Amino acid sequence: MSQSHSFDDVRDLYQNIILDRARNPRHMHRMEPFDACAAGENPLCGDQVEVRVRFAAGTTVAEAAFEARGCAISMASADLMAEVVRGRDAAAMRSLAADFAELARNGVSGSADPAISTLQPLSGVSEYRSRVKCATLPWSALIAALDGAKESSHD
Amino acid sequence: MNANPKLADLAPAFDVERIRADFPILSQRVHGKPFVFLDSAASAQKPRAVIGAMSHAMETQYANVHRGLHWMSERTSDAYENVRDQVAALLHAESREEIVFTRNSTEAINLVAHSYGRGILKPGQAVLITEMEHHANIVPWQMLRDSHGIELRVAGITDSGELDLASFASLLEDGRVGLAAVTHMSNVLGTYNPIARVAALAHAAGAQLLVDGSQAVVHRTVDVQALGADFYVFTGHKLYGPTGVGVLWARRALLDAMPPFMGGGDMIASVSFERSIWASGPTKFEAGTPAIIEVIGLGAAIDYVSAIGFDAIAAHEAALTGHALSRLSAVDGLRIVGQAKDRGGVISFTLEGAHAHDVATLLDRNGIAVRAGRHCADPLMARMGVTSTARASFGIYTTHAEIDVLADTLVRVRSFFQ
Numbered sequence A: 001m002s003q004s005h006s007f008d009d010v011r012d013l014y015q016n017i018i019l020d021r022a023r024n025p026r027h028m029h030r031m032e033p034f035d036a037c038a039a040g041e042n043p044l045c046g047d048q049v050e051v052r053v054r055f056a057a058g059t060t061v062a063e064a065a066f067e068a069r070g071c072a073i074s075m076a077s078a079d080l081m082a083e084v085v086r087g088r089d090a091a092a093m094r095s096l097a098a099d100f101a102e103l104a105r106n107g108v109s110g111s112a113d114p115a116i117s118t119l120q121p122l123s124g125v126s127e128y129r130s131r132v133k134c135a136t137l138p139w140s141a142l143i144a145a146l147d148g149a150k151e152s153s154h155d
Numbered sequence B: 001m002n003a004n005p006k007l008a009d010l011a012p013a014f015d016v017e018r019i020r021a022d023f024p025i026l027s028q029r030v031h032g033k034p035f036v037f038l039d040s041a042a043s044a045q046k047p048r049a050v051i052g053a054m055s056h057a058m059e060t061q062y063a064n065v066h067r068g069l070h071w072m073s074e075r076t077s078d079a080y081e082n083v084r085d086q087v088a089a090l091l092h093a094e095s096r097e098e099i100v101f102t103r104n105s106t107e108a109i110n111l112v113a114h115s116y117g118r119g120i121l122k123p124g125q126a127v128l129i130t131e132m133e134h135h136a137n138i139v140p141w142q143m144l145r146d147s148h149g150i151e152l153r154v155a156g157i158t159d160s161g162e163l164d165l166a167s168f169a170s171l172l173e174d175g176r177v178g179l180a181a182v183t184h185m186s187n188v189l190g191t192y193n194p195i196a197r198v199a200a201l202a203h204a205a206g207a208q209l210l211v212d213g214s215q216a217v218v219h220r221t222v223d224v225q226a227l228g229a230d231f232y233v234f235t236g237h238k239l240y241g242p243t244g245v246g247v248l249w250a251r252r253a254l255l256d257a258m259p260p261f262m263g264g265g266d267m268i269a270s271v272s273f274e275r276s277i278w279a280s281g282p283t284k285f286e287a288g289t290p291a292i293i294e295v296i297g298l299g300a301a302i303d304y305v306s307a308i309g310f311d312a313i314a315a316h317e318a319a320l321t322g323h324a325l326s327r328l329s330a331v332d333g334l335r336i337v338g339q340a341k342d343r344g345g346v347i348s349f350t351l352e353g354a355h356a357h358d359v360a361t362l363l364d365r366n367g368i369a370v371r372a373g374r375h376c377a378d379p380l381m382a383r384m385g386v387t388s389t390a391r392a393s394f395g396i397y398t399t400h401a402e403i404d405v406l407a408d409t410l411v412r413v414r415s416f417f418q
C-alpha cells in the first residue's frame, strides 16, 4: 500500500503565510497593561487562546495581543486578528468579526472591509468543516473581551 | 514473513485480509486514497454479519419484546433474551440474570451512580476513581458527590501512565470508600490496569469495584469472576456492534439490593396507582422498549469476535502494537504519551512543531483517520502535561501495512510543519 504524495492539496488550508504566522507570531505576548481581556477555549481539541486589548481612546484599539496553545490555524488567525483590529473601535471590530465568520464558513465574504483581504489566507478552512472553529476561536475571545466577559466558550 | 512466532502460529486461523473482507466500509476511499481507519477506540467498524443480522431481524422477525402474546413477539423476545446469554458467556458471568442492557457505557455507569450511589451508598462515604478515567467515569460521580454528600477521591498515576497502586491503597485506608470505579484499559494511554489486584485492595477495604471495560472488552478475554469485579460495563459500538446498546454486568446480590434507575413499562411486576412492584432480575433496570434491533446486532458482533477467538485477536493486536511502537518512536520529534508495560493498541502521541489538530488534518487528507484532541479525558491530559494528542487505535482489521503508511506519512507531516 503506497500513499506517497506531497501535501499539495492542503496548501489551500496551510498557505505559507499561515505556516509563517503560526511559527513566528508577531503579536503573541503577555501584554501589560491592558483594558480588556478574555479567554476562549475549544473543548473539542483543547485549543486555548487569551486575547488582550489596550484602548487608545474610547474603545479604539491601540494594541491587541494574545497568548495561545493551539493549532496552526488558530495561532495564525489570532496573529492576523491582532494586526487588523488596531485602530478600530468596538463596533468596527464586531462587524469585522461577523465578516470573518462568514469568510471562514463560506470561503468568501461580501464585505468591502479592506481588512478582509489580509484575512483571506484563512478562507481555506471553509473546506475543512471541523477546522472552521479553529479560525473563529480568537475572534470569539475578542468579542467576549469587548463584552467584558472573562470566558468565551466556543459553542 | 513476520518473525513473531506467535503471529506465525495463528496465521491459518487469523487472516486479516479475510477479516477485512467482512467489513464493507474498509473498501471506501477517502480523499481519493485507501481508507486507513485508525480510530477504532472511538467507535469500531461493523462486519457484514452485524449489519445483516439487524436487517434480517427487521425483515423477518420483529415485534415488541416481552409484551405480545403472539408468535412474532415471542420469537423476538427469544432473540433478544438469547443475547443476554451471549453477553453472560462473553464476560464469564455466573448468570444471565446479571446482565442489564443499557444504551452505552455512559448510561451503565450513570445507572450505577444513581441506583447504587443514591440507593446504597450513604452520605459521608466516598467513591474512588483514578486520574486516567474517561469523562463517563468521572462526571456521574461528581454529580453523585454534589447531590448526595459523597466524597470523590482520585488515585494518582505514574509518569509512565500506570495506576499508582500505593496511591490507590492509601485512599482506601480509612475504610470510607464504598465504591471504586476504575478503567480496565485507558482510552488515551492504552494502559491495562491490574484489575485483580485493584479488586483485592478494594475488597480488603470494604469497597465494591466497578470496572469500565469499554476499551478492554474489545481486545482481551474478560472474566469478571476471575477479575473479582462487582460491576463491569461496556458499550456495543466499540465491539464491532451497533450504537445504542451497552451492558452493565453486576453481581446478582447487588442488582437485587439496588432500587430501579428509571420507571416505566417492562421494569414492573404490577402497577396500581397506590404502588408498583418492581420486576426482579435485570428487567428491573430495563424500563421502556429496549434497543431490540441493536441488542440483536450486538449478539451478532459477539458471535463474530468469538468465532475469531480472543486469543487470536489479542495476539494480532499485540503484534500490531509492538510494530507501531517501534515504527512511531523512530519518527523524529514524535513523543508517545504513556509508556505502560502492559498496554494495548491505543497509542497517543505528540509531534514536535505540529499541533495534534494539524497532524490529524494532514493524515486525513491521506485517507488516514486518527482522533486528535483530549479524548474525553481532560484531567488525564493535564496530568500527562499535554493539551492535546493525536491517537491511533487498532482493531481486528488493522494491518501492519496501515501502520507503515501512518509512520511514513507522519515523517512527511513533520517536515511539512518544519
Ligand SMILES: Cc1ncc(COP(=O)(O)O)c(C=O)c1O
Binding pocket: B041, B042, B104, B105, B106, B107, B134, B136, B137, B183, B185, B186, B187, B212, B214, B215, B235, B376
Ligand atoms: C474508557 C471509556 N469509557 C467510557 C466510554 C464511553 O462510551 P460510550 O460513549 O459508548 O458510552 C468510552 C468511549 O468513548 C471509553 O473509551
